[in-house]
Amino acid sequence: MHSASRSMRCGLAVVGLWLFLLPDATGIIIRDDRPDSDYVVADSDYPALVDLIERGDCIATLVHESYLLTVAHCAAEVNVGKMLQVNGVAYTVAEVILHPRWNRRRDDYDIALVRLAEPVKGVTPLPIYRGPEETGSLITLVGRGDSGTGVRGERGASNDGKLRKCTNVVSQVNDHFIEIFFERPGEEGITALEGVGAAGDSGCPAFIEVDGVAHIAGLNSWGDGPRGVRVGQYGAYDYQTRVTHYLEWLDSVVDFPDPPAVRTALSxxxxxxxxxxxxxxxxxxxxxxxxxxxxxxxxxxxxxxxxxxxxxxxxxxxxxxxxxxxxxxxxxxxxxxxxxxx
CATH class of the missing domain: 2.60.40 (Immunoglobulin-like)
Structure with missing residues (x-):
């Protein structure tokens, strides 16, 4: 686990100078006024999600029949030859491809690909986001890490292995990260399934819906908070690796499939x-x-x-x-x- 970098904190003005360093935010923390059952989803709803280290510790997402997308600080812990379960079927890791500019001492370039020895059958890869700036967009995070509420945040969280999803609105972006903010119930801008990350699911996808289809816009990376606010508490910030910043590198490695067919939004x-x-x-x-x-x-x-x-x-x-x-x-x-x- 790693903490917030100085460059990120200076690059996002809302975070400002009052932040102090906290562990990275990588699970799902929810509203305290909504039942946990509202957030829990079935594994079968997201067959392209893969437990990377172990159940409840790092997630990767199938983006091509032979490639998984995740954060570098998780992929760095995966060895060639490791067996991963994709929708209940075992596949062997053939190659781990970290972004060439990533290093363990910084948060920037926190993105990686994992190549499988055999193509995955029976699971549709999820598309990556290639749209315009994400600010103001509704995103959906899906992860299996520690879960708790915004009252105590990560400190009061525990891991039961269940998959959960939450929503939030992108407050701002910089070259490397998408920022979201955890509003308290009753505050303007809170979503029905408001939530942020906590420990356990680095790499979990942050989706933006395009024409009714979920696209991977971010990868849950780390969290921070203003003075007196801990990771996962109301008032904390959560940061996702911004996929659009790395499209050139991703496309140089992977021949991505064509985007899915357009689905009509509600009338x-x-x-x-x-x-x-x-x-x-x-x-x-x-x-x-x-x-x-x-x-x-x-x-x-x-x-x-x-x-x-x-x-x-x-x-x-x-x-x-x-x-x-x-x-x-x-x-x-x-x-x-x-x-x-x-």
């Missing part, structure tokens, strides 16, 4: 402006169908490429839901909207 039944009795545009009204037990995110885009979260954590009722979002400059003109399930 919006009604989209209309809201005007007061007299005056300018006040808001945008959206109505869309929902299912009981599901939660939804509304996103906005200037050109169908980069999407920004306008509201998340909208609870489904089994009936159409109408929300009104405050108007922003150019909210009505030259904008696109979509609703998707979290």
């Amino acid at each position: 919006i039944m009604d989209l209309s402006p809201v005007f007061p009795a007299l005056g300018s545009l006040e808001g945008i009204s959206l109505t869309f169908t929902t299912a009981i037990g599901k939660s939804y995110t509304v996103e906005q885009s200037p050109g169908l490429v980069s999407w920004r979260v306008r509201q998340s954590g909208i609870q489904g009722t089994g009936s159409p839901v109408r929300i009104i979002l405050p108007a922003e400059p150019e909210s009505w003109r030259a904008r696109f909207w979509r609703v998707r399930e979290e």
